[in-house]
Amino acid sequence: xxxxxxxxxxxxxxxxxxxxxxxxxxxxxxxxxxxxxxxxxxxxxxxxxxxxxxxxxxxxxxxxxxxxxxxxxxxxxxxxxxxxxxxxxxxxxxxxxxxxxxxxxxxxxxxxxxxxxxxxxxxxxxxxxxxxxxxxxxxxxxxxxxxxxxxxxxxxxxxxxxxxxxxxxxxxxxxxxxxxxxxxxxxxxxxxxxxxxxxxxxxxxxxxxxxxxxxxxxxxxxxxxxxxxxxxxxxxxxxxxxxxxxxxxxxxxxxxxxxxxxxxxxxxxxxxxxxxxx
Numbered sequence: 001x002x003x004x005x006x007x008x009x010x011x012x013x014x015x016x017x018x019x020x021x022x023x024x025x026x027x028x029x030x031x032x033x034x035x036x037x038x039x040x041x042x043x044x045x046x047x048x049x050x051x052x053x054x055x056x057x058x059x060x061x062x063x064x065x066x067x068x069x070x071x072x073x074x075x076x077x078x079x080x081x082x083x084x085x086x087x088x089x090x091x092x093x094x095x096x097x098x099x100x101x102x103x104x105x106x107x108x109x110x111x112x113x114x115x116x117x118x119x120x121x122x123x124x125x126x127x128x129x130x131x132x133x134x135x136x137x138x139x140x141x142x143x144x145x146x147x148x149x150x151x152x153x154x155x156x157x158x159x160x161x162x163x164x165x166x167x168x169x170x171x172x173x174x175x176x177x178x179x180x181x182x183x184x185x186x187x188x189x190x191x192x193x194x195x196x197x198x199x200x201x202x203x204x205x206x207x208x209x210x211x212x213x214x215x216x217x218x219x220x221x222x223x224x225x226x227x228x229x230x231x232x233x234x235x236x237x238x239x240x241x242x243x244x245x246x247x248x249x250x251x252x253x254x255x256x257x258x259x260x261x262x263x264x265x266x267x268x269x270x271x272x273x274x275x276x277x278x
Contacts, residue, residue, distance in 0.1 A: 001256075001274055002239045006220035007040045009070070009207055009233060012056070013186060014226040014262055015243055016043070020135045023060040026268030033276065035064050042210070044070035044203045044223070044233050046185045046195060048154060049078050049085050050116030052136050068210050072113075072154035073185070073195065073229045074203040077210060088205060089198035090152040095179045097149035099156055099196050102175050104145050107164045111157040112148050121148045128159050128191065156196040157185075165192055185229045187247070195229070203229065204236030224258075224267050225250060241270060 008031070013019045016027060023031075031041055041064075047053055049071035057066045069078040077086045091099075100110050104123060111129070112121045117138040122129060125142055132138040141147075160168050172182050178199070186193035203225075211218050223230075223237035226246035234240025234254050242254035245261035256274075260266040 001278060002219060002222065004220050005034065005039055005222050005239075005275065006216050007042070007067075007210070007222075008034060009042050009044050009203075009221060009223040009237060010267060011203075011225040011227070011230050011233070012043050012045045012047070012053075014245065015224050015230070016262070016267060018262060019186075020131075023062070024262075024265035024268055026265040026272065028060065028062060028268070030268040030271040030276070031062055032064075034271070035062070040067040040216075042066050042068040042070065044074070044206070044225075044230070046071075046073045046155070046157075046229055048072055048113040048116045049076045050118065052117055054078055070203055070206040070210075070233075073183070073197050073201055074206040074232070075154040075197065075201045077206040079210070079213070086209070087154065088209075089200040090154050091156065091180060091196065091198055093149055093152050095177070096151075096153060096156060097145065098175075098177075099180065100145050100149050102171060103158060103168075106168050106171060108158055108160045108168055110148060111159070112151070112153050113155070113157070114151050114153065121150075123148060126159065154197070154201075158194045158196070160192050160194065161190070162187075162192055168194070183228045184247075185227050187227070202232035204232030207233060207236045224270075226262070243267075 010016050054069050067080050109126050110123045117136045120140045129140050180196045181199050185195050219238035221237035222239045223233045224241045226243040240254050241256045242250045244258050258266040258270045260269050
């Protein structure tokens with residue numbers, strides 16, 4: 001464990017809460033205690049940044065606002081002090097068109113966030129988007145390849161059934177490019193999410209930007225995550241912790257693994273045992 005924590009960064013889905021879920025009580029207490037001690041608290045998500053994510057601290061009844069929020073897997077950074085969102089390395093619409101074109105014939109759905117959850121384009125309406133509309137009040141429009149590909153974007157989100165993933169990945173691997181990479185960001189019993197992003201983008205990029213802006217050494221950052229898109233976040237922070245429910249590839253690079261999973265208040269229990277009670 002590091003000697004000093006100045007900044008905490010945590011993934012949301014699968015780390016702090018189930019998708020759309022609330023913060024666990026011990027994690028809430030730990031965050032509130034760290035905040036009182038002057039630690040800057042932020043979340044790092046694959047989701048696009050808008051008020052729905054930025055205001056999540058209020059929904060979780062933390063009693064304070066996040067000091068910063070990382071979105072789009074590191075392609076967006078919100079700084080509370082500036083009140084603005086910085087964007088890095090967006091996918092060009094020409095590359096979006098190429099990707100969506102080879103994906104469209106496959107058994108999957110493609111989702112592109114044009115303006116947070118207020119303007120989402122997709123090839124099909126499915127259960128995930130219906131749930132997103134209910135949870136996030138998302139504004140979704142359906143169209144063909146040209147329609148979905150009309151803007152630059154921070155990421156292309158693809159939802160696949162587990163049994164269809166080998167077929168999808170075979171096609172993805174047959175279309176390599178220097179302009180994008182593909183990472184797995186969610187794995188559940190009924191669907192898997194993979195995302196296409198610019199090769200420069202990762203959550204560690206945004207964490208470094210925040211570190212440099214406020215001259216806080218990365219050695220004083222602690223980070224929590226669970227999936228492949230959290231690897232650079234954990235590697236960049238001075239102390240990177242993977243959830244026990246996380247992917248094996250993330251556990252392999254983490255400096256520690258929680259004893260308890262996301263549904264068992266894993267982050268909070270880890271902080272109390274390994275930091276407050278050290």
